[in-house]
Amino acid sequence: xxxxxxxxxxVALDRAVELFWSxxxxxxxxKHIEAALDMRPGSLYATFGSKSGLFAEALxxxxxxxxxxxxxxxxxxxxxxxxxxxxLRSFARPCSGYAQAPAQACMLIKTLLxxxxxxxxxxxxxxxxxxxxxxxxxxxLEQAKAMGELRADVECPRLARLLQTQxxxxxxxxxRNVPADQIAALADDMADMLDAxxxx
Amino acid sequence: xxxxxxxxxxVALDRAVELFWSxxxxxxxxKHIEAALDMRPGSLYATFGSKSGLFAEALxxxxxxxxxxxxxxxxxxxxxxxxxxxxLRSFARPCSGYAQAPAQACMLIKTLLxxxxxxxxxxxxxxxxxxxxxxxxxxxLEQAKAMGELRADVECPRLARLLQTQxxxxxxxxxRNVPADQIAALADDMADMLDAxxxx
DNA sequence: TCCTTTTTTGAGTGATCATTCAAATACGAG
DNA sequence: CTCGTATTTGAATGATCACTCAAAAAAGGA
Numbered sequence: 001x002x003x004x005x006x007x008x009x010x011v012a013l014d015r016a017v018e019l020f021w022s023x024x025x026x027x028x029x030x031k032h033i034e035a036a037l038d039m040r041p042g043s044l045y046a047t048f049g050s051k052s053g054l055f056a057e058a059l060x061x062x063x064x065x066x067x068x069x070x071x072x073x074x075x076x077x078x079x080x081x082x083x084x085x086x087x088l089r090s091f092a093r094p095c096s097g098y099a100q101a102p103a104q105a106c107m108l109i110k111t112l113l114x115x116x117x118x119x120x121x122x123x124x125x126x127x128x129x130x131x132x133x134x135x136x137x138x139x140x141l142e143q144a145k146a147m148g149e150l151r152a153d154v155e156c157p158r159l160a161r162l163l164q165t166q167x168x169x170x171x172x173x174x175x176r177n178v179p180a181d182q183i184a185a186l187a188d189d190m191a192d193m194l195d196a197x198x199x200x
Numbered sequence: 201x202x203x204x205x206x207x208x209x210x211v212a213l214d215r216a217v218e219l220f221w222s223x224x225x226x227x228x229x230x231k232h233i234e235a236a237l238d239m240r241p242g243s244l245y246a247t248f249g250s251k252s253g254l255f256a257e258a259l260x261x262x263x264x265x266x267x268x269x270x271x272x273x274x275x276x277x278x279x280x281x282x283x284x285x286x287x288l289r290s291f292a293r294p295c296s297g298y299a300q301a302p303a304q305a306c307m308l309i310k311t312l313l314x315x316x317x318x319x320x321x322x323x324x325x326x327x328x329x330x331x332x333x334x335x336x337x338x339x340x341l342e343q344a345k346a347m348g349e350l351r352a353d354v355e356c357p358r359l360a361r362l363l364q365t366q367x368x369x370x371x372x373x374x375x376r377n378v379p380a381d382q383i384a385a386l387a388d389d390m391a392d393m394l395d396a397x398x399x400x
Numbered sequence: 401t402c403c404t405t406t407t408t409t410g411a412g413t414g415a416t417c418a419t420t421c422a423a424a425t426a427c428g429a430g
Numbered sequence: 431c432t433c434g435t436a437t438t439t440g441a442a443t444g445a446t447c448a449c450t451c452a453a454a455a456a457a458g459g460a
Contacts, residue, residue, distance in 0.1 A: 004406085189362050
C-alpha cells in the first residue's frame with residue numbers, strides 16, 4: 001500500500017462550511033476554496049468531484065452539526081418547551097462561546113434563497129433537509145404533548161412549521177445590522193408565543 | 201437637441217427587478233441583463249454606471265412597488281389589524297392575479313443573505329431600506345393603537361420588528377416546495393397571533 | 401535502498417466575467 | 431435635406447471562472 005491522503009476529510013468539510021456559509025455558493029470561487037481548504041484543484045476534484053459536489057457535502061456537514069446543537073439544547077433543558085425557548089434565544093447571542101459563526105442566517109435558507117433553478121439538485125437537497133428538520137421539530141412536539149407539556153388540541157405538524165418559520169425569520173432578521181439587545185428582545189417575544197400552546 | 205433615448209428607464213428597471221429578484225445578484229450576468237433589458241453594454245453603462253448601480257436602482261424600484269402594495273392592502277381593509285392579517289395571507293397565494301412574482305421570498309432579504317461584505321454599499325442600502333419598512337410598520341401600528349384597535353400596553357416598535365420577522369420567515373419558507381394550502385395554513389396561524397395584541 | 405502506487409501539484413484549458421470605447425446610427429434643429 | 435450631437439452598437443479588453451491532466455512528490459512494502 002502506497003501513500004496515504006494528507007488531509008482530513010472532516011476538517012476540509014468544516015472549512016468548506018465556514019467558507020460557503022459566509023460567502024454563499026456563487027460568490028465562493030475555486031480560488032477561495034483552494035485557499036480555505038488548503039488543497040489544490042487536482043485533490044479537490046479527486047475528492048469531491050466538483051464545486052457543487054463539495055457544496056452538497058458541506059451542506060450535509062452543516063445540517064449534522066446544527067442538528068446536534070439543537071438536540072443538545074433540548075435534552076439539556078428541563079422541558080421541551082423550555083428547550084425550544086432556549087433554542088430561539090440562542091440565536092440572539094452574537095458571539096456564542098469562542099467560535100464565531102460566519103453568518104447569523106441559516107446556511108440552508110441562504111442556499112434556498114440564493115441557488116436558482118439551474119442548480120436544481122441543490123435546491124432539491126435543501127428542500128429535503130428542511131423537511132427533515134421540520135419533521136424533527138414535529139417529533140419533539142409530539143413528545144412534549146405526550147408528556148402533557150402541550151395542550152391536547154395542538155396540531156404538532158402545524159406548530160412545527162410555524163416554529164421553523166419563526167426561526168428562519170429570526171435568523172434572517174439577525175443578519176441586519178441591529179443592536180444585540182433588540183435581537184434578544186425579538187427572540188424573547190417569539191419564545192413567549194410558545195406559552196400559548198402550553199397546558200393549563 | 202439631437203437624438204433622444206430609445207428606452208424607458210422605468211420599464212428597464214422593472215425588467216431588472218424581475219431578473220435580479222429571480223436570479224439574485226451574483227448569478228445575474230451582464231449577458232442576462234442585456235437580454236432582459238434589451239440593451240447593449242454601452243447603453244447600460246451610460247445609463248446605470250455599473251452592474252451594482254443598476255442593482256441598487258432596481259432595489260429602490262422593488263421597494264417602492266412593495267411599499268405601494270402594502271399601503272394599498274392596509275388602506276383597503278376595515279382596520280389596521282385586519283389589513284395586516286390580509287397582508288400576511290397575501291403571501292400564501294402562489295399566483296396572485298396575472299403577474300406571477302419571480303420569487304416568494306422578499307428581494308431585500310434575498311439580497312441581505314446573498315451579498316457579502318465586499319459589496320458593503322449594497323448591504324448598507326438593504327439594511328437602511330429594511331429599517332424604513334420596519335418604521336413604516338411601526339407607524340401603522342401606532343395609528344392602530346391611537347384608534348383603539350391595539351391594547352394600550354403594546355410596544356409598537358417591538359411588535360413592528362416581530363411582524364417584519366414573521367413576514368421574512370413566511371416568505372422565505374414559501375420558497376420551499378410545499379403545497380399551497382399548507383402555506384395558507386401557516387399564514388393563518390401567523391395572522392391569528394395578532395389577535396393577542398388586540399383590544400379586549 | 402528501490403520500487404510501486406496514490407496523491408499532490410500547478411500550469412494550462414476554453415468559457416465567461418464585468419467593463420470599455422471607437423465607430424455606426426438615428427434623431428431634432430435649421 | 432443636411433448637419434451636429436447624443437445614443438446605440440458590438441467587438442475587444444484583461445481578469446477570473448470551473449475544471450483537466452501530465453508530471454512531480456511521497457509514503458509503505460520489499
